[in-house]
Amino acid sequence: MTPRDRLVRLERELRVLSRSAAVGRSAVRLDDVVDALGERALLVFISHRGRLVGVSVVGGRVRVHDFRAARHVPPSGDVTALDRLLRPAGDRAVVVVPSPELARVPWGALPSARGRAVSVASSVGCWFRAAVRPLAVAERVWVSGRTGREVSALRAAHGGRVCSTVDDALRGMARADVVHFAARGERQDELFSYLSLADGPLHGHDLAGLARVPSVVVLSGGESGLAPLLMRRGARVVVESVRPSTDERAVDLMVALHANLANPAQALADAQLRHGDLGFVCLGAG
Known part of the structure; x- marks a missing residue:
């Protein structure tokens, strides 16, 4: 078997394992959904x-x-x-x-x-499971991958800790309530999608190995393909854009978003109303 064949086989096995995580989940009752809404x-x-x-x-x-x-x-x-x-x-x-x-x-x-306020979910069950998770926003980590100006502005406005490497980001995610990635995303197969950090890519399979993920994850560098994985791992909210985000307005928009994370979907709506629509969506239960 060639190295290429082994890689293809490994990717196939990882896809099967990642999908198996959803097997066995009980159906959500309509009455429970109505109450949660x-x-x-x-x-x-x-x-x-x-x-x-x-x-x-x-x-x-x-x-x-x-x-x-x-x-x-x-x-x-x-x-x-x-x-x-x-x-x-x-x-x-x-x-x-x-x-x-x-x-x-x-x-x-x-x-x-x-x-x-608009929240987007992949299924009713996904939204309901996110909605019953507690929303915590106290401890914040800003991960720099593309521009120091964005994380500098966020830290100046909201405190928190800045990091830029894969290991530091993973350690931060294991402890923080909110993690914000100012990093370019590359969408591939879910486990091989990644965010470009200072010392290399942070892949989906790195995130899949975390014991916990933050309550809120913001991916300001555009759609990365990592949001569904983060939701399955326990995030309540993931904010990302459905189109590439290179607009300088994104910095001010992100600062405004983090000012009211107690209500993420409404905070995003207010921020985009004030600073212009940049294609960001609130995934999960905002």
Whole structure:
């Protein structure tokens, strides 16, 4: 067996092991979900036989909405056309479970979502398990991988500790409540996706080996593919962008976000309303 063949085989085995972690989880009862939602609305989007169907849970009532052909769902850049998908939620804070066609929608950019708390989850069960986890935001670590200005501004505004290497970042994650990565992300297969730090890549398989992860993780360098893994490992909230983030406004936006992490989804909505939409989404239970 060649080295390349061994690598392919190892990657395949790691994918199987990572997916097996979700096996055996019990189903979530609708009554429990309704109780956990409180005043929020839940929108679940499903592709079924070429049609996009929405299921809303608003005020304890469940409704089904037909949004017609899934292949006609507008691209994520057409925010006005996508805005109709949020209508069943009214003006409530909303939890969104997107279908594959909607996975990269910058929900905060939709006209009716501006300034409104929006949490995005991969499933109703994922959101519920995150929602019942405690939200802790006291101990903060800033990880520098691309620019010192961002972490310097965050530390000056909110205190905390700065680090820049893989080992220091992993040690910080094992103890901190909030970890913020100002680092470029590279999306690959989940366990081999990584963040570029000062001394090399921090891979998904490094994070998978942690005994615990922080309550809140912010990935300010764009979509890395690491958010689902972090959620499974126990994070309550992961904030990242669905598009590359090189805008200088991101520094001020991140400082504003961390000022009100007791309510992460609303803090992100307020920050993007003030500093401009940069495609950031609040994943999990914000």
